[in-house]
Amino acid sequence: MRVSKSQAGTNRKALVAAAGKLFRARGMDGVGVAEVAKEAGLTHGALYAHFSSKEVLAAEALSAGLERSHQAMIRSCGEAAPNFTGYLDYLLSPRMRDTVEMGCPMTASASEIGRQSAEISSRFAAGLERMIATIQATLSDGHLDAEARRIAITVVAAEIGAIAIARAVAKSDHKLSDDILSAVRVELGRLESRRTKRAD
Amino acid sequence: MRVSKSQAGTNRKALVAAAGKLFRARGMDGVGVAEVAKEAGLTHGALYAHFSSKEVLAAEALSAGLERSHQAMIRSCGEAAPNFTGYLDYLLSPRMRDTVEMGCPMTASASEIGRQSAEISSRFAAGLERMIATIQATLSDGHLDAEARRIAITVVAAEIGAIAIARAVAKSDHKLSDDILSAVRVELGRLESRRTKRAD
DNA sequence: TGTACATCAGTGAACGCGCGTTCACTGATGTAC
DNA sequence: TGTACATCAGTGAACGCGCGTTCACTGATGTAC
Numbered sequence: 001m002r003v004s005k006s007q008a009g010t011n012r013k014a015l016v017a018a019a020g021k022l023f024r025a026r027g028m029d030g031v032g033v034a035e036v037a038k039e040a041g042l043t044h045g046a047l048y049a050h051f052s053s054k055e056v057l058a059a060e061a062l063s064a065g066l067e068r069s070h071q072a073m074i075r076s077c078g079e080a081a082p083n084f085t086g087y088l089d090y091l092l093s094p095r096m097r098d099t100v101e102m103g104c105p106m107t108a109s110a111s112e113i114g115r116q117s118a119e120i121s122s123r124f125a126a127g128l129e130r131m132i133a134t135i136q137a138t139l140s141d142g143h144l145d146a147e148a149r150r151i152a153i154t155v156v157a158a159e160i161g162a163i164a165i166a167r168a169v170a171k172s173d174h175k176l177s178d179d180i181l182s183a184v185r186v187e188l189g190r191l192e193s194r195r196t197k198r199a200d
Numbered sequence: 201m202r203v204s205k206s207q208a209g210t211n212r213k214a215l216v217a218a219a220g221k222l223f224r225a226r227g228m229d230g231v232g233v234a235e236v237a238k239e240a241g242l243t244h245g246a247l248y249a250h251f252s253s254k255e256v257l258a259a260e261a262l263s264a265g266l267e268r269s270h271q272a273m274i275r276s277c278g279e280a281a282p283n284f285t286g287y288l289d290y291l292l293s294p295r296m297r298d299t300v301e302m303g304c305p306m307t308a309s310a311s312e313i314g315r316q317s318a319e320i321s322s323r324f325a326a327g328l329e330r331m332i333a334t335i336q337a338t339l340s341d342g343h344l345d346a347e348a349r350r351i352a353i354t355v356v357a358a359e360i361g362a363i364a365i366a367r368a369v370a371k372s373d374h375k376l377s378d379d380i381l382s383a384v385r386v387e388l389g390r391l392e393s394r395r396t397k398r399a400d
Numbered sequence: 401t402g403t404a405c406a407t408c409a410g411t412g413a414a415c416g417c418g419c420g421t422t423c424a425c426t427g428a429t430g431t432a433c
Numbered sequence: 434t435g436t437a438c439a440t441c442a443g444t445g446a447a448c449g450c451g452c453g454t455t456c457a458c459t460g461a462t463g464t465a466c
Binding site: 025026027029030100106107108109110111112113114115117118121122124125128129149150151153154156157158159160161162164165167168169170171172173176179180183184186187188190191 | 227310313329351358360371380386
């Protein structure tokens with residue numbers, strides 16, 4: 001039956017949120033549209049009143065997840081001014097590793113995006129550029145822009161790889177999983193301290 | 201019809217190789233057993249004479265792929281003694297990014313392994329430990345073991361992340377994709393040079 | 401070495417199942433008068 | 434404000450299809466005599 005405009009909007013958002021959560025946790029190929037709709041409290045048919053296909057829904061869920069996790073990252077620095085080491089602590093925490101479905105779509109889906117459409121690749125690239133810019137902004141004082149960008153790219157790449165492999169081995173070797181997080185945390189931290197010293 | 205023992209062995213290897221290649225390229229959920237068998241020149245029924253399930257085949261394909269890519273990495277240093285920068289050049293090359301199906305299973309499947317069984321997680325962890333040890337060995341002169349291991353872990357994590365995101369954006373932003381490879385190459389290189397200086 | 405027969409790798413039809421998508425229908429919402 | 438009706442979000446049955454797995458069967462291989 002028909003539903004009010006605001007209810008329809010709420011339902012649409014619920015579909016996007018459910019798709020994001022489930023796709024992050026089990027992959028786009030690992031979850032059917034029926035389960036996404038059920039998670040949002042609807043039936044699968046309703047999904048097609050909002051999205052023309054599963055892939056279109058996935059693209060929207062990716063963008064929404066990138067936005068959400070960007071806000072969470074900004075917020076993680078709390079009232080304090082954003083700073084490099086604060087972001088590292090946040091990005092390489094056990095909490096980030098252990099909350100797949102809540103976390104960043106880039107860490108959850110990194111190796112799957114390359115198989116998707118150009119549209120999805122493009123949305124992923126936008127999220128990546130924003131994260132690089134956010135990290136780079138914490139480094140800009142006393143650093144050449146090109147250097148700061150290089151460090152920011154390395155931080156993002158290392159974080160995505162570290163979380164992915166820390167999750168991959170968590171089931172069989174929890175110590176290795178923890179070692180990965182702390183080792184990458186320490187070494188990335190040194191990328192900045194070296195820079196800062198030279199700039200002094 | 202029955203086939204000679206050596207032919208059966210050849211067919212088994214062909215199944216493992218086909219599974220590895222296709223799973224790396226399109227994910228374990230993205231390829232059916234019928235296609236794997238066809239790629240190996242067999243029918244799907246034959247697959248079950250060698251493996252009790254698709255997952256068992258996937259586990260074996262993962263181990264075989266890890267072995268193959270480890271050998272390729274060792275070989276990449278050619279006749280010269282293995283060295284840190286040689287490995288970096290190899291691991292962060294456009295060639296590594298562009299040959300998904302031939303490349304390393306860890307870069308191709310990083311974000312999917314966490315959803316698989318403990319058996320697969322364990323095989324992944326073994327491959328990871330071996331790669332860490334290989335990189336660490338190039339750093340051991342004049343470095344504390346714990347430091348060398350930390351750097352090696354960071355190199356492996358950053359490489360896996362860098363290749364994954366370089367592939368993810370390749371379809372929509374080729375310049376960003378190249379930037380990722382070269383930025384991570386430069387910054388990881390500096391992890392060693394800093395160490396070497398301090399050790400002098 | 402030659403013959404009889406058990407073995408078993410490989411074939412292809414069949415299984416139940418869940419997939420993404422479509423569509424006729426429902427009935428509350430929103431609108432025109 | 435009250436009534437008549439068009440709209441359309443949501444339902445659930447149905448679609449064709451490919452999935453992983455099973456199994457009766459085939460016939461060359463390997464073995465026992």
